[in-house]
Amino acid sequence: MNGSQYRPAVMSVDVEDWFQVENLRAAVSRESWDTRERRVVANTQRLLSVFDRTGVTGTFFCLGWVAEREPSLIRDIVSAGHEIASHGYAHRLIYEQPLEEFRQDVVRAKALLEDISGQEVLGYRAPSFSITADSLAVLAETGHRYDSSWFPAQGHDRYGRLDLAEEEPRGNGDASTADSSRSALAVRPVMRLTPTPAIREPFFELPITTRRLAGRVLPWGGGGWFRLIPAGMFRRGFLRAVTRSGGGVFYLHPWEVDPDQPRVEGIRRDYAFRHYVNLKRTEDRLERLCRTVPFARADRVLKLR
Numbered sequence: 001m002n003g004s005q006y007r008p009a010v011m012s013v014d015v016e017d018w019f020q021v022e023n024l025r026a027a028v029s030r031e032s033w034d035t036r037e038r039r040v041v042a043n044t045q046r047l048l049s050v051f052d053r054t055g056v057t058g059t060f061f062c063l064g065w066v067a068e069r070e071p072s073l074i075r076d077i078v079s080a081g082h083e084i085a086s087h088g089y090a091h092r093l094i095y096e097q098p099l100e101e102f103r104q105d106v107v108r109a110k111a112l113l114e115d116i117s118g119q120e121v122l123g124y125r126a127p128s129f130s131i132t133a134d135s136l137a138v139l140a141e142t143g144h145r146y147d148s149s150w151f152p153a154q155g156h157d158r159y160g161r162l163d164l165a166e167e168e169p170r171g172n173g174d175a176s177t178a179d180s181s182r183s184a185l186a187v188r189p190v191m192r193l194t195p196t197p198a199i200r201e202p203f204f205e206l207p208i209t210t211r212r213l214a215g216r217v218l219p220w221g222g223g224g225w226f227r228l229i230p231a232g233m234f235r236r237g238f239l240r241a242v243t244r245s246g247g248g249v250f251y252l253h254p255w256e257v258d259p260d261q262p263r264v265e266g267i268r269r270d271y272a273f274r275h276y277v278n279l280k281r282t283e284d285r286l287e288r289l290c291r292t293v294p295f296a297r298a299d300r301v302l303k304l305r
């Protein structure tokens with residue numbers, strides 16, 4: 001990709017189990033996690049097989065809680081050539097906890113994941129994309145080099161808000177080169193992260209891919225939307241967004257390829273729809289997407305190692 005405007009998109013997986021999802025929180029308490037059937041290993045192995053068949057490597061944002069209980073899964077991900085990044089330890093929404101507790105959570109997850117994987121953990125993704133400006137500074141101060149938690153799409157009640165789009169990218173070669181148009185959100189250095197001496201190196205934001213259609217910014221980077229809309233339409237739109245903005249980020253979860261996961265009753269109907277729609281088709285759709293779009297690990301796209 002040297003000398004070219006073009007970058008592969010980031011393939012990313014948030015490694016967590018079906019019972020840790022925010023949409024199910026009303027019916028599945030945190031205290032019950034240890035009593036639930038863990039399906040994350042088998043489901044992540046299915047994703048690893050898809051990536052193996054299609055020659056894709058990506059970034060796995062792993063939950064500390066899972067890594068602690070399933071360390072060999074983390075090592076399997078490493079040996080398959082993927083990047084280990086952090087999804088925090090306890091999967092609490094960032095803005096629902098004091099900043100100091102957030103700091104402890106990410107420090108704990110980073111140390112644990114580095115211990116198990118033998119890789120330095122450079123990246124972070126927030127539970128339910130609940131990122132805030134304050135928490136970005138904490139990430140940079142605690143040795144992370146990039147965040148991929150910003151989902152600048154409309155119409156979601158839980159996503160965090162950042163105003164990075166209003167800031168000028170620090171266009172200065174390599175990874176920090178960003179297209180100057182508003183829609184070009186593939187790689188954007190986070191600005192104004194220099195008030196503390198603890199932050200010495202550039203810190204990057206890798207937003208989830210969106211598409212502007214009919215005056216609205218739609219989520220177009222994976223998850224429920226990927227399972228809901230026609231597969232060909234998603235692939236064409238994603239490829240287009242990636243080509244236009246010089247990059248992109250796709251994400252999914254292991255439980256999204258698991259149609260046999262336990263069904264949770266007593267949650268909001270729209271949450272249930274978002275969680276369960278088209279689970280049966282995800283694996284096949286993912287495989288076709290992997291054969292259509294060039295994907296890579298986030299650390300390589302950012303040229304961090």
Ligand SMILES: [Zn+2]
Pocket residue numbers: 014016087091126127128
């Ligand atoms: Zn999550």
